[in-house]
Amino acid sequence: MVATFEPKTDYKVVGTRPIRHDGYDKVTGRAVYGADMKLPGLIWGVCVRSPHAHARIKSIDTSAAEAMDGVFAVITGADMPEAPSKLVDLGEGSVNFKWASNKLMADKKVIYKGQPVAAIAAVDRYTAEEAARKVVVKYEKLKSVTNVVDALAADAPIILEDLVGDDLGEDVTNTNMAEHIRHEFGDVEGAMAAAAHTIEREYNMEMVHQGYIEPHNATAVWDEEDRIKIWTSTQGAFPARTQIAGILQVDVSRVKVTPLEIGGGFGGKIPVYFEPIAALLSKKSHRPVKMVMERTAVFETTGPTPGGRMVIKLGADANGKLTAATADIWFEAGANPGALIGPAAMCVYAPYEIPNTRIDGWDVVVNKPKTAPYRAPGSPQVAFAMESAIDELCKEVGWDSMKFRSDNASREGTRRGDGVLFGKIGMEEVLEAAQASAHWKAPLGQPPAGKKRGRGIASGYWFNIGLKSSANLAVVSDGTVSLVEGSTDIGGSRAAMAMHVAEVLGIGAHDVRPTVGDTESVGYTDVTGGSRTTYATGYACWIAANNLVDELKKRVAILWDISLEDVGFNDGVFSSKAEAEKTISFKELAGKLGDLGGPATSTGSVDLESAGDGFGMHIVDVDIDPETGKTDIVRYTAVQDVGTAIHPSYVEGQLQGGAAQGIGWALNEEYFMTDDGAMANSSFLDYRMPTSLDLPSIDTVLVEVPNPLHPYGVRGVGETPICPPIPAIANAIANAVGVRLYKTPMNAGSILEALK
């Protein structure tokens, strides 16, 4: 039974903008991020990495490194425990311990460039790096494949010899195809044949990286009791614990993960990289070991999200109603299976009501780093294809693309491409808000001399997830509350958690002191990802706060010697139902608990199956210089149904940050691969993310259609905003210069080429 809630509007704390609790430490440099960890006797670890994308390891000679002064331990793939093939859900994506272990440290074969083949622990970083250069590895180079077309060719080198692919339920061997899924509803062929208008287009995208500024890191102690203590920057201490225990083949209770402050993740800090390696180095050296990843390795070996190939076909009737759609999606998984084609299939048609649909998705292994979730994983890619095709269809037939989107908009009861029926959603409200926005109503205006201006729009969708979260509360005698919750805070979520509690207790946001707990101080909590944190952990905080009210009612009953049923509570004040004048505030009561049974505590936990879907629409104006092909973003507006904005500043920040990442993906970012499988642009100089000079102010319109699944109506907001930018910009470019781009990045060179 799923609980539902009526929307409220008379909030005291929800919807305000208090200064985040952790902000003071973060603006003064005091906040302790993963790389800031210090322990007595701490030594440094580094990895020896493969220079080849695909090669057999013939031999590894570590003797010269081991002989160096200051070197405490050297490990190779042979030191990694043999992990069984076991698939474990991590909330956003899943992990197979066998593949995860294989990815972290190659044993017999390397499958992507930069893959660790050995690791060194030494007295300091410089010594460890010097020792790493002394490790001699002999390789037999193999042919590599770095895109889905080559990887599926008949003569493609096989990357994982023991991979058994799943082709619609049939086992396939000797393949780079890990999985082929299909969703089909209605009479697709019939509807497509009967359609008055059809369009079919192919889209290709290069792999991109999340681009978090903080490199991966881990500090580990393997102690004398065989307990493993890890301090790290992770999106989820508990899923990190699951992975570390699974890869090291120890009981999960042997691993304690303390999440330190995290410098960005966007999905890329859900997988573990250094944690098991640092633990093994600690075991061998009998010292605490810290590892911080160099930026090149961050690009070459962590994170990226799939590029791939997509073919979309749409059919519409003469009245401008979509009747049929097909999507064929090939995504690159990287060197291990798991390209997140499932979420792509869930998202591709989501903004539209289409009666007849088919989706085929292929998960393809290539010699690139294993992909990880990146903000709405899979959705920005399919949005690029779908929203570009919609725009082009409208242009061909002469339909207004905004009206077309409204006429075909998803609503409550619409069937998503994978069969799920929508509950209460805000797609129509988003479209109305977009059309009412200052940006949409403003004329396009004149570009500077020599440039061409265009406007584009696109919708975007992320389903949002619920899952498991936990929170603990304790009353402090001065009338405040301490909160320990399990969600690592990437973007201000502590404040949102505290606000959930404060709203229930009738106290101020700063009367609640939130702390992110380690894996031994709070109940299991899933990743900060899937746009679930404010929704699910906030929900757990709300339950804990209500449980605390119930506990405090017992104390009031003792205080006044009345029955528990006669104790009321409203807006921070307890009262007697029998004697109206008898009241005591939460704050007063907190100081009296010593005489009323002692400390008052409570807990809250949730396991939420559904979360409430998130829809958005972005509007962008671009200026293009036809001489150089350069695109300037001159105006940008992000419109999104956010349910209820708990802390509007941080909700706006999610919309702005997602839009900025999408703009970078659209215009510049890509893994530029050499013929032998190396990323040619593995630095922030060459992998060019947007700077402050590349972007205008990003305006936001928060549409609030309260989510009935959350007590305050919260919907996840973090991921949807990265979905519309790529197609919105593609549509704006087409509007400005009359050429359409079918491949990302849509950089200056591509635009010049298309204009030829």
Place this chain on the structure above:
Amino acid sequence: MTTSSPSKVHVTTTINGQQHELLVPPYMSLLDTLRELIGLTGTKEGCLDGNCGACTVNLDGRVVDSCLVLGAEVNGKNVNTVEGMATPAGLHPLQQAFLEEAALQCGICTPGFLVAAKGLLDNEPSPSEGRIRHWLAGNLCRCTGYDKIVRAVQKASK
């Protein structure tokens, strides 16, 4: 510490107004000198090649990437880091504005942005939005899209 390393360099430097006497390995960056030798971990490592600005510090009035400066180079110089911005009287106006404008999400780039922005406002108290965007283009932020950062700097401007 290493067998192959030359002897250390004697460095006398002023960091956040306090004089330090250090023995710095000749290959050690200013970033590591601050973080590992002094313990000032507010200055962050993001790329170690001068492209992200997370390690921004002020060196004798110039905004620099401390990963591109050697610790041995700061002998006789003044280094100011994020830890030197607040005083016992309170936060620097930029720090206060960053909090009020929600100009940070994960916060890893924040020290670099604060030091860089202070370098601007120390010399140009009333910069235009375009000037702020140009000045801060050496600092990458992946969370915010820069909008609230620029607004915070404007708020702290005169």
